[in-house]
Amino acid sequence: MRDPVPARPAAPPPGRRSRSRSGRASGRGRLGLYLLVAGTVFVSFFPTVWLFLTSIKSQAQIYAWPVEFWPSPATLENYREIFQVSTELVRYIVNSFVVASGMTFMILAVGGLAAYSLARFDYRGRFAVLTGILAVSMFPPLALLPALFDLFLEIGLLNTYIGLILAHTGLYLPMAVWILSNFYKTIPRELEDAARMDGASFLRIFWSVILPLSRPGLIATGLIVFIMSWNEFPLALVLMTDNAMRTAPVGISLFPGEFSFPWEIISAATILAIVPIMVISAIFQDRIIGGLTAGSSK
């Protein structure tokens, strides 16, 4: 099942907590590690920090020359202006939330089952299905745009939550299925075989055995598709033309004028729009790492 690993003696006595992977890292190694971490944090954070700083500067300061890095003074006028220029930003964020949550739930449910089917069962054409799913997902969303619009127009799914949820689900399902089926493969068969022998149905096995063990995978996948749906633009632009139904990225794209790009408002709006993602990912990051102990107690 797994790739051959040099045979090892039995697990060490229980109760011995595992330390950091390198165990005996030298002082210099440690410093190097910290530097690396600090560097990574800086590079990763920096542009978003810049965006945030921009959002709390006055317009004059944003475009000042020479470039002024720190806001002086910091001001919330941009945020205030957003709510004047576009009181619907909150509505847009709510819409994004509804669509992204609905889609995540659907993908995990539908994709989770499909991935299990493809990872565990042996039937003809399995690989073909897997490759086929991957193949259709290789088309750029661009190709989907006019055709999907035409279809949704006929069926009447334009400007509905369920419509965009379905569209996003379709868009990211293949990726989710691939990621999830990989996770399932890392779960030892013995557990399922044991449950089978106890007479459990497949659905039951899936629910009670597989799901808990693949939590890190489910959460990671869920987080990934949630963020992808949140940030998705082309389909959301075209399938939700009703103002009240627009999602956050599309709503924000309405801020620029034909020629002008008002960074003062757009930076503030973007910060507002990514706050929910940050909150959710902060919550779930713990779960992903928290899966550490769950994974090792086999």
Next chain:
Amino acid sequence: MRHPTRHGPIRAMAMLVALATLTFSFAQDATEVVLSIGSRGFGEAAPVLIEKCEQQIGGIDVEWNRISDVPNESRSVYVTNFTARNDDPDVVAVDVIWPGDFAGRGWIAPLDEYFTDEELSEYLPGFLEAAQIDGSTYAIPLYIDGIHLFYRSDLLDKYGFDPPSTWEELIDQANTIVAGEGDPDLNGFVSMWAKIEGLFMNWLSFFQGAGGSFFDANGNVNVDTEAGRQSLETMLDILYEHELAPESILTYRPDDARILFQQGRSVFLMVQDFVLEPLTSEDSPVRDDVGFTRVPYFEGHEDANTTVIGGFLLAVNAYSDAKEASAELIRCMTSQESQVQATLLQGKVPTRPAVYDDPQVQEERPNVAALGDNFLHAFARPSAGAGTAYPQISEIMQTEISAVLLRQKTPEQALQDAERQIEPLLQ
């Protein structure tokens, strides 16, 4: 057992009332017209005008579908809508270069049956032309913008210059000022020369200023001419010979150029009139020193039209189910009264010459009124003549001009290549 006749009359009455209400409401049923126009470009004027027009016309219910003001984005939405033959939106705001394209594809409806020639004559002819294809009018002008030459009035005064009317003068003045100021941050000239539609517009200005004309009398493309070469060579000179413009100008969109000028780092700025507001606002370091004039021409071509125009018109979706109501809405929204309102509310530049003379406009929006003079020399891009081939033609021109400015081709080569590629498209 109930006696039927006792309730009979009551039931009959009820049915009659119901029927009456039904027919009444049917008769009262307002036609829904969906208007698609940008929320930044027309956001303040739109709700006011919509309400006014609903009342004036009566029996229509206008829904405002906010769309992006960025032409690329709204265009992709329109393309998707029209190819799917969606009957919504009914009234669409189209960029000045789209009517030729959209009409050629049968996406927007001809409006000749709704507007008389006399009514049409009240709009800026240079602008309306862009919407007249094969003798029919396909859209009505709503608001306009044009490319003008902005300058630092303080610097020009300091060196005793009048605003330049020819390119030769401009280059002279810029050279003198930059040399005199000795400020490494100060550029002589800045504009939007990235490979965008605006580059084509810019070049057309130079080209017409040298006496050029994109199509000749027979409708063939005519850019490989003396005027074509002169225009490109002047642009090259500004960049490399006199080093008046920063090399990064080749990545500039209109707002980038505006920012540089606003930071006080350029003497001249050639860009659309949207810059007036931010440049003269409280926050602007140059707020008291901004002047504007018509884009220069080359010596010997005083009558050349050098103000390239952009702007928006209102058109009717060919698949709409409410064409007549849509036309009425358009008539109302582009009327004299409405345009005055739009100008006063949002500083939109009107498409009716009469509005520039309106006393209220002159008082409250003097900048807009002053722009009127420049629009006497307005010209539209060759979009009406090019029809559905315009996007490709523009793309070809942008690429060739960029190649010249990046010094990958000589002007002669580029213009020949351009003609070679454009000719087959015009068949």
Next chain:
Amino acid sequence: MRQANRTAILFLIPALAVITAILLFPVVQTLALSFGRDTTSMLRDYEFAGLANYRRLLDTPRFVTSVLNTLFFTVVTVPVELILGLGLALVLNRRLPAQGLVRMAVLFPWALPTALNALMWRWMFNADYGLFNAALTGTGIVEPINWLGSIPLAMYSMMFVSIWKTSSFIALLLLAGLQAIPHDIYEAAEMDGVTAWSKLRYITLPLLQPAILVAVLLRTMDAMRAFELPFNLTDGGPLTSTETLSLYAYRAIFQYVDFNLGSAAIIVQFVIIMIIAGAYLITLRRDSYA
């Protein structure tokens, strides 16, 4: 066994239904349009044109350039992102000070919408008033650099933004894969005194292989389809040096309204992706999927 297969297929059906509805129709439509002439839908006024569109593409230097640009972009960014992502994942897998902060930092680049991200970098990269040049010229030593206006620097700048953004996506994928590796193996290895490098090479990487495969596959697909990044950062410029296949197809469809040419370009893109993906699956796949 029969019941197992039936359940398996049952589990599969909802997903297949959604995919068929959402993806299959557009894909078939694109294919049909690529063989069509002057049509925008295979359901209305369809006219068959054989390979005409493909021939037109081959005759268009701009198309060929976009293919080469896209391949170049993919071939450079994917390996770099993989290595960085792997490094990040390994680091994140340890106990670190300010662990929460580090984890959040890793997620930030990826959480920003691509379009906005690109616009922000475009602003920072501006040669005259952007942050980077302001900092560089501030030191007085360096001349301002035309990040997005010189060929080929523009392409490298674009690659940088892509790497910055997606290394964290890969890190996230690989991290979850790392979680699944039980500690026992490492502890046993440590008891035998195996070095960190050997642990990486003989334990971690082989066990991580399925996750790596998925990550590389997904990233390759995404890189080949790059659209929002080039569109917002450089719009394919200067000239066509950063124009990707998707950008070319977009222009064909939405600017020229040439659905047939654009669809053909998309099919070509699809075929290339299929070939690359196929190569991965064949050479790197060792685990059982067949």
